[in-house]
Amino acid sequence: MASPDKKIVLITGGNQGVGYETAKNLVLFSQDYHVILGSRDISKGEAAAKELQATEGIKGTASSTQIDVTDDHSVDAAAARIASEYGRLDVLVNNAGIVSMASPPTREALRPILETNVVGSLSVTEAFLDLLRKAVHKPPRLVFVSSSTGSITHAANPDSPYYRPGGAIEYRTSKAALNMLMVMYYARLKPEGFYVFGADPGLCATNFTGNPDALRQRNAAEPWQGGERVASVIKGERDDNVGRVLGVYGVSPF
Template identity: 85%
Template sequence: MASQNKKIVLITGGNQGVGYETAKNLVVSSHDYHVILGSRDPSRGEAAAKEIQAAEGVKGTVSSTQIDVTDDKSVDAAAERVAAEYGRLDVLVNNAGIVSLASPPTREVFRRVLDTNVVGALSVTEAFLNLLRKAVHKPPRLVFVSSSTGSITHASDPTSPYYNPGAVEYRTSKAALNMLMVMYYARLKPEGFLVFGADPGLCATNFTGDPASLRARNAAEPWEGGERVATVVKGEKDSDVGKVLGVYGVSPF
């Protein structure tokens, strides 16, 4: 069991990519964190947790739990396990997500992307809210991993680098996620919650299945994206609570 002195952090989709690197950043940089890697595949989650725990200079601790954000029973079971083992949660990072680069968009893919990226984030948040209310390390933090590609301001501006018709399903899901974040911010602010959107930027992860092509587009390395999300978890961006925070500052909605 993690020390009761540590901040308990759950990161969905934490066994790879930006979620993995966020977890690694937290536990390598500080003794203050115990990170739970939420993973759809339990064996991958366990392997990722062991790998991070064995990293050179690691200070915090890591474990894993099975969670499929599109499966209500899986989400509720994960919340029950965290409640039984820790009795609370200090930080929730809704990181799990999928992308589609197909063109034109399809109804089937759009439903699947929204189910994971938006409905899944709501499902996990609702399931873990009471555990966040029991946070020992106040204030409790709720982080939605978003993207500047979901900014309607950018998408409608011909001078913006995000002005293009690609990745319709993914970008629309992130615009919806930004609204979801704002709704939770308004709802939970009276309870003392800090709610954020965190944009890791374009990173050369396996998210699209082709990290090499992402590097060719000058994508950041995954550890850089993880660092950007970790700064929000650590409280380094608290002056911009309720907003989407990216590498260039606050992302317009």
């Protein structure tokens, strides 16, 4: 069992990119957190956790667990494992996601993106709800890592910087669906005292698209900046806007 002094945080897709940088932000600056890096490939998760633990000046702690959000057995096994090891969860961050940059959109690309980004988030949330209800540090937090590109308001506005007809349609559709999922969980869990958020890290130069340098040429932020934005939601710095999608510029319209 983990010390009751620490907030237990699970981040899916936590072994790289924004997920990893979110974890790093939490454990580097505060001893209050134990972060579990959820990773589809356990060897990558273990390597990432070891790297975090070796970071100079680290104050919190980190570990890893195997979880493939598209595999029900993997999700349920991860929930059972964390229940056995920690007995609770204080924060769940649904971060795992995939993207397609193909144009025009295809049904072959859309199906796995929805399966990972939307169905996977629902699957993980449902599997871990009972552990969140046992949170020692109130309120329990449920965070969906979203994107302003999933805003229907932005997508329909020619004056918006996110108005890009034909670009990443499958991914943007999945994030619009994820925003709805977040709102529904917010309404459902609010009576139980949960804090539910969408967190938008913004465009970051990660390996998400397979070409971080091309993203930098589009003025993408560095991954640590995206991690800082997600971490701010976890740390309670954006609580005035619970139930909303929060990004670098403030609240993202639905």
